[in-house]
Amino acid sequence: MIRTMYPNRRTVILGGVFGAVTAAGFLQGPDFAIAAENPELAKRFKDLSRNGNSTCSAKFTESIATMPAMSRITGSCCSPMEMKRYAEQVKGLTKYRAIPMIPSDPYDIPAATAQQMLPYYDLKLTGDEQKAYDYAMANSEEKGPCCCPCWRWKMYGGLAKYLIHEHGFDGRQIVDVWDLSDGCGGGM
Template sequence: MYRGSQLKIKLLGVAVAIALALGGGLLFQDRAVGEEAGDEAPMSRFEYLSENGNSNCSREFMDSIAHMPATALIQGSCCSPMDAHRYVEQVNGLRKYKDISAIPSDPYDIPAGLAQKLMPYYAVELNEAEQAAYDYAMANSDERGPCCCQCWRWQVYGGLAKKLIREEGFTGEQIAELWDLSDGCGGGEDHSHT
């Protein structure tokens, strides 16, 4: 009987350890860039994303997004290596938009399904006032647009801008700030191709 009890206790301990590991992983994913996450969580995400990205600027990659499962993730930077300090600033800065589901909370970890929904907005025609807001963002964002080149990010974040201007009343200043916080090209705070 004693041996049976010891075995049950060991099995229970293993089950608890597995449950904590799995639950901790799920908690980590939810809190990685959440409001209550500390600096350690974004740094863990940075380490993963900076070494395991699948994003690039090619036309083939942009075309492939339409065929990705909605749950697939577009991860990492497309041009330059990610910068840890800048990444934490970006993720922390994007928290203020957490209530707008169309805005990715992490510019280096974007669900393909969200990208698929935003890309068609890039073709939307804006009225004169809306276009003025968009043009302001183009002239005043760090990259002089939604990205440093006209890749998939350009279409996703250009589409996002048009959606936010039209449906949420975003100003050109707000779009420029959002684009700066969402820059997924990599590099430090001074990264710009202007």
């Protein structure tokens, strides 16, 4: 570890098998181990945590419809990302990789996916389907698809209705998807 002139910042140089990877300041404590174990994930974390375009504004929600399908919605919208939580989320979401509409990274979402899922937010569910959705609303960490009624709320609310209606997901499965997909930043 190399100390810098800033007492709360550290620069870590990881070498050996992984080559020369420099991670400045954002990796502390257990994050060192995560970076050593998965340098590509650490690189993605660094990029997404510093270069995001996601916001909670109503204008941003409206702008998603006009984004090129190949563009990405990146970064957290409310709090800084945490490496440990990010690693847990990306690992946990791998169990849903067979369903392309579930983003594999909660901080790097294809605009095309958001564009497809937003209209599902207005889908009327059947009685049992609505019970599954209501269960997820009551039991997810954020008490909904996100911490506030932003683009994520509507996109992940739409995703939940899609998964319930098209894939038969129950409320517990929706809670799992929402909790793993929390893109507000911070830890859990």
